[in-house]
Amino acid sequence: MIRLEKRPQPSRAWSLATPLVAVLATMLFGGLLFAVLGKDPVEAIRTIFWDPLFGEYAFYFRPQLLVKGAPLVLIAIGLSLGFKAGIWNIGAEGQYIMGAIVGAAVGLAFYPYEAWYIFPLMVIAGALGGWAWAMIPAFLKVRFGTNEILVSLMLVYIAEQLLASASLRFLKNPEGMGFPGSRNLQSYESAFNADLIEGTGMHWGVVAALIAVIFAYVLLTRHMIGFHIRLTGEAPRAAKFAGVKPARLILLCLGISGALAGLAGLFEVSGPAGQVSIDFNVGYGFTAIIVAFLGRLHPFGILLAGGLMALTYIGGDIAQSNLGLPAAAIQVFQGMLLFFLLALDLLTNFRVTLRKVEVA
Amino acid sequence: MDLSAINPVLLIASLMVAATPILLAAIGELVVEKSGVLNLGVEGMMIIGAVSGFATAVESGSPWLGFIASALAGAVFSLLFVLLTQVAKANQVASGLALTLSGLGLSALLGQSYVGIKPPQMGMLDIPLLTDLPVVGPILFGHDPILYLGLALTAAVWALLKFTRAGLILRAVGENHEAAHALGYKVIRIRVLAIMFGGACAGLGGAYISLIRVPQWTEGMTAGVGWIALALVVFASWKPWRALLGAYLFGGVTVVQLNLQAAGVAIPVEYLAMSPYVITIVVLVILSADKSSAPAALGRNFHASR
Numbered sequence: 001m002i003r004l005e006k007r008p009q010p011s012r013a014w015s016l017a018t019p020l021v022a023v024l025a026t027m028l029f030g031g032l033l034f035a036v037l038g039k040d041p042v043e044a045i046r047t048i049f050w051d052p053l054f055g056e057y058a059f060y061f062r063p064q065l066l067v068k069g070a071p072l073v074l075i076a077i078g079l080s081l082g083f084k085a086g087i088w089n090i091g092a093e094g095q096y097i098m099g100a101i102v103g104a105a106v107g108l109a110f111y112p113y114e115a116w117y118i119f120p121l122m123v124i125a126g127a128l129g130g131w132a133w134a135m136i137p138a139f140l141k142v143r144f145g146t147n148e149i150l151v152s153l154m155l156v157y158i159a160e161q162l163l164a165s166a167s168l169r170f171l172k173n174p175e176g177m178g179f180p181g182s183r184n185l186q187s188y189e190s191a192f193n194a195d196l197i198e199g200t201g202m203h204w205g206v207v208a209a210l211i212a213v214i215f216a217y218v219l220l221t222r223h224m225i226g227f228h229i230r231l232t233g234e235a236p237r238a239a240k241f242a243g244v245k246p247a248r249l250i251l252l253c254l255g256i257s258g259a260l261a262g263l264a265g266l267f268e269v270s271g272p273a274g275q276v277s278i279d280f281n282v283g284y285g286f287t288a289i290i291v292a293f294l295g296r297l298h299p300f301g302i303l304l305a306g307g308l309m310a311l312t313y314i315g316g317d318i319a320q321s322n323l324g325l326p327a328a329a330i331q332v333f334q335g336m337l338l339f340f341l342l343a344l345d346l347l348t349n350f351r352v353t354l355r356k357v358e359v360a
Numbered sequence: 361m362d363l364s365a366i367n368p369v370l371l372i373a374s375l376m377v378a379a380t381p382i383l384l385a386a387i388g389e390l391v392v393e394k395s396g397v398l399n400l401g402v403e404g405m406m407i408i409g410a411v412s413g414f415a416t417a418v419e420s421g422s423p424w425l426g427f428i429a430s431a432l433a434g435a436v437f438s439l440l441f442v443l444l445t446q447v448a449k450a451n452q453v454a455s456g457l458a459l460t461l462s463g464l465g466l467s468a469l470l471g472q473s474y475v476g477i478k479p480p481q482m483g484m485l486d487i488p489l490l491t492d493l494p495v496v497g498p499i500l501f502g503h504d505p506i507l508y509l510g511l512a513l514t515a516a517v518w519a520l521l522k523f524t525r526a527g528l529i530l531r532a533v534g535e536n537h538e539a540a541h542a543l544g545y546k547v548i549r550i551r552v553l554a555i556m557f558g559g560a561c562a563g564l565g566g567a568y569i570s571l572i573r574v575p576q577w578t579e580g581m582t583a584g585v586g587w588i589a590l591a592l593v594v595f596a597s598w599k600p601w602r603a604l605l606g607a608y609l610f611g612g613v614t615v616v617q618l619n620l621q622a623a624g625v626a627i628p629v630e631y632l633a634m635s636p637y638v639i640t641i642v643v644l645v646i647l648s649a650d651k652s653s654a655p656a657a658l659g660r661n662f663h664a665s666r
Binding site (some may be wrong): 004144289 | 444462469587590591633661
């Protein structure tokens, strides 16, 4: 009979190994899924994981890795702080949208005036937009004890409607011949988040993501606040005795994650996307949840996980056009990854032993 | 703008239709939460139910088979959540999110070839004389059978929780799983059954959207109804009849805003469309002060150490 024994301490070895095992298991079962869909599984997996990095057109796809990975890492870093403390912000998608709308609005307000300070102002506005959107669930939780999971999620749907309103009405390009969507920021020099080195995909969002990783690492390992975050997650009662103020922590964690998600939105709208449009958001805010868990809520882990997840996005696109793999298959693939990860965590927290059933 | 075009009788009748998917999902989740499990995967189970019910109904030509398939699919899909939380003891919040994320992806994959198809129609209840009554007829006696099933389910769950031994055990497990275990009840087994019931209900609710309310299949068509159902359970303080009341309130908001859109009110469409979500938040805020009725073991995993 299989028995589970709770480990006194989570196993460090398994904690590091589970993401790897989960990725392998996902490749295996993903391959099965692709086979069921009538695609050659080996070729599909190779197209997703190998071609973007080392294939014939890798020179084109490698920069994309940074473009797609940066928002994921940026958002996931923020989410991980809250998740560690048991504060569940799952509305990053909404904060991402609001960051983009507010940031772009500030930039467009200056159009066509050119000045060096416009882009920095947009960055601040984007962060504030995301921050403010996250402050709604934070404030409601602190003041009224409202569930932050439900409120932050409802705000995603509201933000999507605001996005539609922005691209159809208040941010619509007056010279757009009636098409929805704002002016293209890529052709407005002061607001354009261009590649820092031409053709590398290295824009300010990538820099911000790297800074966020280092910042989060220092915060969690070297700062009192980081200690409080970890303590609250692992032993809420002990945290109370240690004088942690839950309200402050909630405002802080949701605030940081909102601001980072807002930044991600701003860098996307002013760079790769170029304009506020109805279908501007592509689910980074939700995928970032997977990234945060895949990275074990650890800053460096998230960096790796973000890269991997960006790879599945790009590889998925290639597989879609080359092999005719449906777009949704990649979504399933990403969901599967989270599943295996959570399931395999059993091995981190429990010791699985085989034991003969004793006859009483 | 022509508000006189809105017919109050039709408004109430369509309100009941709009409320049914929320009610079905909420009643299922209520039972799950009463057993001490927080399953945030309602949205995922709903959309899986929506797509499998739709596909089965189209292939077989029978909406009834569609609904049966949707309940089965929801229950089977919820087994993934069982595997994560009850077997692997994973965090319930994260597992629920995983269920929702993968449900949305999987449903899009399964439903690819069903976009733009019309499903077979389900017959409406038609009792001679009664259905033809003015005002009362269309409101009380003119709906599809699943709507009445939703109402019956509400009553059944209420009676189960209040009057039966099974309900008492379910509540005991949700309040204090250690004590229930000490009394010899199979905590995990009871929770698994509750989760599967919740999955079946969510599946039914999803199929109600794709087969009756819309009726069509589009990707992500549940559009947050599963989350609203989760909010509704809190709103209802874990009481079935209050869940019904809440579902009708949300159904009402949805229908009224759709009617206002159609009537061409001077408010932009987007602001009307976001109103159900805004109302959900407002209601959550008003009612979140009272947490006393939440099951005490909600969201905590059980591991029998001996």
